[in-house]
Amino acid sequence: MKKKIPNELLHSKAKWQLLVLIPLLGFVSCGDAFARSISFNAPEKIKSLLQENVKGLVKDEDGLPLPGVNVLVKGTKNGTSTDANGVFSIALKEKNSILIISSIGYLQQEVVVSGSLVNVVLKADKKALEEVVVVGFGTQKKANLTGAVSQIDSKMLENRPTANLGQALQGLIPNFNVNIANGNPKTGATYNLRGATSFNKDANDGNKIKFSNGSPFILVDGVEMDPNMLNPEDIESVTVLKDAASAAIYGARGAFGVVLIKTKSGKGGKTNVTYSNSFQWSSPTAVPDILDAYTIQDAIVKGLQMENGSVSNELAKLDKIKEYMDDPVNNEPYYYTDASQKNIIWRGNVNPYKEALLKSSPMQKHNLSLSGGNENTSYYGSFGYQNQDGLYKINTDNLKRYNALLNVSSKVNNWFKMDFKTAYNNSTYIEPVSPAGKGGWWVAMSQEPGRNVNMPMLVPASLHVPQKYTDNILSFMDYGSSVDENNSNILLAASPTINFTKAWTLKGDISYLANSTIRKTILPRLERLETTVGSYTTTQTDPDYISRYNFNSNKYTINVYTDYAKTIAGKHNFHGLVGFNREWYTEQDASGQRNGINVNVPTMSQAQGVMTVADSENHWAVQGLFYRLTYNYEGKYLFESNGRSDGTSRFQADRRFKFFPSVSLGWRITEEDFAKSIKPYVNDFKLRASYGSLGNQNVSGYYPYILQYGTSAQISYLMSGIRPVGITPPGLVDPNFTWETATTIDFGFDLTVFNHLEINFDWYRRRTSDILIDGLKYPAVLGAASPQVNSGTMDTKGWELGVKYKNNTSYGLNYDVTATLSDAQSEVVKFANNPTKIISDAILYEGQKMGEIWGYETYGIFQSQDEINNAPNQKLISSGLWFPGDVRYKDLDGDNQIAFGNNTVGNSGDRKIIGNSTPRYQFGLNSNASYKNFDLNVFVQGVGKRDLWINNNLYWGAGSTGTWETYNNSWTPERTDAFYPAYKNAARNRQTQSRYLANGAYLRLKNLALGYTIPKALTDKIKLQRVRVSASAYNLFEFKSVPKTFDPELVGMNYPIIRSFAFGIQATF
Structure with missing residues (x-):
């Protein structure tokens, strides 16, 4: 009996497949004659030609064809996939072969081939x-x-x-x-x-x-x-x-x-024990490539010469530095300025970054976990340890972290279940601490070349003095200053659940969280030689001291809620939840500091100087009633409402509680009858919309509605032998002080195509109103600042896109790619405190967008004195003389002078908005792939648009430790096409302007990881379930436009962003 060919196989490309099949079968029927004409290996070759070509059709449970379904011959690498009509064709070498039919979102099937046509119905994967x-x-x-x-x-x-x-x-x-x-x-x-x-x-x-x-x-x-x-x-x-x-x-x-x-x-089930480790080495992504001592001095000389300054003393120092750098073995890093050989000038050549920073620092992480249980009880426990060295070469900083976790869930009987959780986290970090007068390590390194570049850290032995330190910032790092901080928390939580029926449950959450911080700081007195032999300096902004700080907080949380679900007539699905929440929080801190530290016994009791102490205690509480109500009709029309009546101790009693509701709607278009024909291709398409408001109680202070006296620190003089504490009068408080409110409207959709591609999109607007700002100014004679009032409003608008593609191929390659893209902009809608719209970084104005950069438009660089004389007058923005090599600004308002007007939006003179520092179009691309025992992860992240104004000494140099990048591209009479102005310390050239606005966009390979899972046949021999080894890199490389001195995520003087490489192993017993 002939098998009837399904109509679907006659559609589209199935027609030409049959036309090709007919002559192919005729060709195979002549096999004997063909075999006689080929070599003696003909039987094997004929066997390959006699493969059976099987065709099939794959449908879903509604009878609709499924495209993109994987078809694999079991035990082989021979595979294919269905076309747009759900049709596939595959060649089989053996009869009764088994086909593995699989697709994401459906249960896998195995089909024994008994003929030349196969019909398969895939069932949806309920999970x-x-x-x-x-x-x-x-x-x-x-x-x-x-x-x-x-x-x-x-x-x-x-x-x-x-x-x-x-x-x-x-x-x-x-x-x-x-x-x-x-x-x-x-x-x-x-x-x-x-x-x-x-x-x-x-x-x-x-x-x-x-x-x-x-x-x-x-x-x-x-x-x-x-x-x-x-x-x-x-x-x-x-x-x-x-x-x-x-x-x-x-x-x-x-x-x-x-x-x-x-x-x-x-x-549940058998206990699994997993151990994993990671050994990592980190280095800075960007380190300033600063000038050497001679070039810095040479730049100073040339800068003065350009402006006809006195350079005789600077020239002498330049010659001395060159003498030392040409022969550092036979010369000292200093020279005497008089015959008495008492006064010296340093002429060394120190790169503080190379002296202070390690090229690579190690980190190791270890984690041990176990999980398992039975049908009534399950558990998961883990212990983690991390030991990470920082980048300081001198007194290397170090972080140690310990984590412990235990989660237990026990089904006591058919109606009662108890979940229990306990966690402990502890970290200790120790690092050298810099005196306040130095401005921090990273700021200090970029300044004062006479101290940090010319001056070695240790006094040379040739000076024959016992003091070994100089005033170089590295001396303070080396001398033994340190801050040792320990942070820990412990969590205890229990969650009982009572099931009254399958549809009705009562749940509770009870938790206690304790946090602790202990900090000890030691800053010894550092006697150091500066410029006079035998004379030692100890003056610094902070005197030597030892200090201790203890902080403890306790937080208690109770949640009780019940939910109920009901379906009516198999179509109307309801679910409701109501509950109560209460949180209360207390904190205490105490600190003490004492000067005159004993470096041999660095304790407060052994210190000899003045002691200061302080302490405080605070607390707050919130409580609320909340609900959630959801409804859907046949999974097509969706409704949800959430709301909460909230109360907080931060507001006065009559304004303490407020109700904040929300509502959201959804429509699953693909569940409609008219969309069933496209469901194999468009698997899910849902439109969403939501609206809601929420209060913000995170205002400054714990009880800002109460008039409060303040206390000042111990004053600087003695009364009856003690330093008294001062009391400050209370400020003013607005009696109408209340909540800020954030109201959000959101529109979005979720789309799934071919069971492989998911797209999620949202557009939103969040309006924050009743923002607390200072009220209108009162006369100074009142003696108190204006109270804060609820009078500000701002809008944030944005959108976000998420795209994910996932596929498991018939030949064993499984992969997924997730892409994200988002944008947001914020704008001031109401700000009563600035009616004239003054432009300042100290105040906002209505219509201002977050990140706005006001500045001048650069018109180039002056090439001659004639250009300066004929250009608009620029002395209003910087008095004094202007010289060739200085920046020329554009006269925007045509008044023949460069000025900032009255510094308002309406009259900004020659300034305008030249950029915006808000990161725009932030994106990420995360890809995973696995083939056989190998797995790969690649993650790319970045920012599509951002402007940056870099106003620090590393960028501009000239008198400080500038970089070669700026120096080699600075204007000189011989290099008039340079990008940067003349290399000199001139504030007039550092006005915020368009020419030197940096492009902060970047693309970074954030993560690259390759793993290999040891074959099970080998791990079984050593009684292990699974062993995986891996190699990975973090912040591997980036494409950026900011100067190479900076990392695109850190454009400033701070602890460098790190790049790391790691190796690890994971084993499951």
């Missing part, structure tokens, strides 16, 4: 359809989400040679901004969602108002905790709730988003 996402106080099906929620799992965090969780999270979630300020081992990440959140007073200067990038509310297993203290190996998933609709259930704590970190838990 994939039921994929859940962690949300506030529970989970939801991913398909039913209506808010802006992003989630990543532990697989995306693995295989990265990172020192902390922040490094691992950078670039993985669109508009989740992770900033790591520098490469110091103790520097943790700061987090921000969707751009600027408010504006407030500058923490370093209370007279300045600036935009602020507030942090989201970060919870670890439901408890607020510092994520920088966590062990990345313990993380199961990270979920980010971005819009108000998703975060509203957390009320005021989630005003600017919520991050939910879930740690790993036991899976």
Whole structure:
């Protein structure tokens, strides 16, 4: 009986496949004659030609063809995939071969081939359809989400040679901004969602108002905790709730988003023990290539000569430096200035960066975990250890971190379950500390060439003096100054669950978190020789001292909530949750400092000088009632509302509570009947919209609505033998002081195509209103500053795109690629304190966008005195003479002079907005691939657009330790086409301007990791389940436009960003 060929096989390219098949079969039927005409190996060749060509059709459960399905002959590498009509064709060498049919989102099938035609119906993978996402106080099906929620799992965090969780999270979630300020081992990440959140007073200067990038509310297993203290190996998933609709259930704590970190838990079954390690070596990504001592002095001389300055003394020093650099063996790094041989001038050649920085520093990490259980109890426990040296060559800084975690879940009976968690995290960091008068190590190194370049750290023996140190900044680093800081926290948490029915549960979360910081600082007195032999200097801004600081805090949290789910008529699906939350927090700190330290016994009791002490105690509390109501009709029309009635101790009683609601809607178009025909191609398409408001209670101070007396430190004179403490009068308080409110509107869609490609997009606007700013100024005679009032408003608008492609090929290559792209801009909508719109970094104005850079438009570099004489007058921005080689600015308002007008937006003179420092178009590209026993991860991250004004001595040089890059491209009479102005210390050339605005865009290979899993046949012999070895690199290279002196993520003078290489092993027993 003939088999009927399905109509689907006659469609499209199936037609020409049959036309080709007919002559091919005729050719094979002549095989005997053909075999006689070829070599004696003909039987084997004929066998290959006689392969059976099998065709098939793959459909889903609704009878629709499935494209892109993998078809593999079991036990071979022979594979193919279905075309757009669900049709495939494959050649088989043997009868009764088995085909493995697989596709993402469907259950894999094995089909025995018994004929030339195969029909396969793939069933949907229920687990994939039921994929859940962690949300506030529970989970939801991913398909039913209506808010802006992003989630990543532990697989995306693995295989990265990172020192902390922040490094691992950078670039993985669109508009989740992770900033790591520098490469110091103790520097943790700061987090921000969707751009600027408010504006407030500058923490370093209370007279300045600036935009602020507030942090989201970060919870670890439901408890607020510092994520920088966590062990990345313990993380199961990270979920980010971005819009108000998703975060509203957390009320005021989630005003600017919520991050939910879930740690790993036991899976039940046999106990698995996993050990992993990583050995890493780190080096700076960018180190200033500073000028040598002779070139710095030569630049000073030439700069003075250009301006007809006196150079005789400088020329003498130049000759002496050259003499030493030409023959450092037979010359000393100093010379005498008089016959008495008492006064000296240093002429050494020291590169403080090379002397202070290691070329490479080690780090090792070890992690041991075990998990398992039975049908009633599961557990996961881990212990982590990290030992990381910093980059200081002198008194090397070091970080040690210990992490311990235990998660236990026990099903007591059919209706009661108890989850228990305990965690301990501890870190100790020790580093040398610089005196305040030196401005920090990195600032000091870039300044004062006479001290840090010409002056060696140790006094040469030829001076015949007992003192061994000089005034070089490296001396302070070497002498024994240190700060030793220990941070620890311990968490105890329990979560009971009562199941009244399958649809109704009652849950509780009870937790206690204790934090502790202990810091000890030692700054000995450093006697040093500067310029007079036998005369020693001890003067510095900070006297020698020893100090101690102790901080303790305790946080208690209680959550009680119940949820109920109900389906009516198989179509109407309801789920409701209501609950109560209360948190209260207390903190105490105490500090003491005493001068006159005894370096042999560095304790406060043995110090001989004046002692100062201080302490404080604070507390706050919040509580609220919250709810979530969700409804969907047949999984097509989705509705959700979250809300919370919130109260905080930070506001006065009659303004303490406020209700913050939200609503979100979704429409799954692909669940409609009219869309069924495209569902094999467009698997899921959902439109989303949300609106909600949240309060912000993170205002300055714990009780800002109360008039408070202040205390001043011990004053500087004695009364009856003691230093009294002063009392300051209270400031003014606005009686209407209340919540800031962040209102967010969000539109987005989620799209899945061919079960391989996922696209998520959101556009949003967040308006923060009633921002606290200083009120209108009162007359100075009042003697008090203006109270803060709720009168500011700002908007942040942005969008974010996430694209993920995942594929498992028929020949064994599995890969996925995730791309993220986002943008955000913030603008002041209302700011009553600046009606004239003054342009200043100390105040904002209405219409100002975050990151605006005001400056002059550069018109080139003056080439002659005639050009200067005929150009618009520039003396209003810098008095004194101008010279060839100086910057020429453009006269924008045509008044024949360069000026800044009255310094307002309406009259800015010759200044305009020349750029914006806000990072725009931030992107990430994360790729994973595995083939046989090999796996590969490549992660690229960067910023598409950013302007930077670099105003520091490393960039400009001229009188400080500048760099070769600037020096070699500076104007001289012989090099008139240079990019930079003449290399001299001239503030007039450093006015903010367009020519020297740096392009801060960059693309960086953030992570590259290659792993190999030892074949199971070998690991079985040594009783191991799995062994994987890996090699990886972090911050491997970058494409950037900023000067090579700087890293694109750190354009300034600070601890360098690091580049690292690591090797590791992971073994499961």
